[in-house]
Amino acid sequence: MxxxxxxxxxxxxxxxxxxxxxxxxxxxxxxxISSQASSAAAGGVLRDHRxxxxxxxxxxxxxxxxxxxxxxxxxxxxxxxxxxLEEALPLRCKCLLSNSPTxxxxxxxxxxxxxxxxxxWTCSIGAASRWDSYRYQLTVFLDGDVPRDKNMAKCHxxxxxxxxxxxxxxxxxxxxxxxxxxxxxPELDAIAVDMVDLPLSMPTAATYxxxxxxxxxxxxxxxxGDNVHKIAEHAVYRMDFSKPAWRKVDSIxxxxxxxxxxxxxxxxSPVSGRRAPLLITLVVVVCEATAYIF
Numbered sequence: 274m275x276x277x278x279x280x281x282x283x284x285x286x287x288x289x290x291x292x293x294x295x296x297x298x299x300x301x302x303x304x305x306i307s308s309q310a311s312s313a314a315a316g317g318v319l320r321d322h323r324x325x326x327x328x329x330x331x332x333x334x335x336x337x338x339x340x341x342x343x344x345x346x347x348x349x350x351x352x353x354x355x356x357x358l359e360e361a362l363p364l365r366c367k368c369l370l371s372n373s374p375t376x377x378x379x380x381x382x383x384x385x386x387x388x389x390x391x392x393x394w395t396c397s398i399g400a401a402s403r404w405d406s407y408r409y410q411l412t413v414f415l416d417g418d419v420p421r422d423k424n425m426a427k428c429h430x431x432x433x434x435x436x437x438x439x440x441x442x443x444x445x446x447x448x449x450x451x452x453x454x455x456x457x458x459p460e461l462d463a464i465a466v467d468m469v470d471l472p473l474s475m476p477t478a479a480t481y482x483x484x485x486x487x488x489x490x491x492x493x494x495x496x497x498g499d500n501v502h503k504i505a506e507h508a509v510y511r512m513d514f515s516k517p518a519w520r521k522v523d524s525i526x527x528x529x530x531x532x533x534x535x536x537x538x539x540x541x542s543p544v545s546g547r548r549a550p551l552l553i554t555l556v557v558v559v560c561e562a563t564a565y566i567f
């Protein structure tokens with residue numbers, strides 16, 4: 274694994290990164306919410322690249338011409354070299370890291386999911402000389418045992434914890450991907466866990482999986498009746514893997530935040546008076562946005 278870095282304007286977190294487009298005069302602009310300052314310092318590094326944001330704050334950059342790839346951290350300009358892809362990625366993708374890219378070689382995997390097909394690309398950081406692609410079949414059963422194929426990438430808020438990537442599968446199962454220690458190949462599995470009870474007084478809700486400080490959380494957003502543009506309430510649950518079960522908690526700590534459609538920011542509160550390193554991930558609620566969020 275090769276780490277690189279170059280001078281970059283470091284803005285106080287949390288930072289929003291907005292990509293204005295692919296024309297030569299366009300640039301990616303970072304905006305610090307706390308200082309209300311902006312910077313285009315990362316624009317030169319990522320210019321002419323396709324960029325895929327990750328919940329961990331890194332960006333997967335792809336050169337469409339050469340298919341060369343690297344990971345880039347906008348907050349300090351650090352880069353991690355990756356091998357080139359053998360094929361171009363689809364138009365609509367989602368990217369996650371199974372672990373920190375700075376972990377020892379082979380302990381973290383970059384995963385790119387196709388949002389329109391049951392396909393994924395993986396690369397074991399520091400241990401692989403190429404990207405590998407895999408097709409998967411994920412079948413869930415509706416009422417009456419009616420089978421339906423499911424694209425895991427379309428699940429809200431896929432989250433990586435302990436080297437595994439978790440996603441909501443059914444009302445009584447939590448799906449996850451584990452990665453083979455030898456070659457980083459993915460294996461699909463699930464654990465039995467009941468979904469949290471939702472109050473009848475708030476029939477419309479959205480659920481999101483979020484990782485924070487090494488824990489897996491389920492965030493439930495309750496809407497005001499059928500109005501999905503107005504949030505009435507929210508609840509947070511932490512996964513107790515020893516059971517397993519969702520346990521209701523007051524917050525998710527202070528290294529995650531939520532961005533609603535109305536751009537209302539809500540930071541988690543400090544845990545036991547201790548403030549962890551502030552590595553913000555903003556979760557876009559209600560719909561996908563064009564802003565890249567870290």
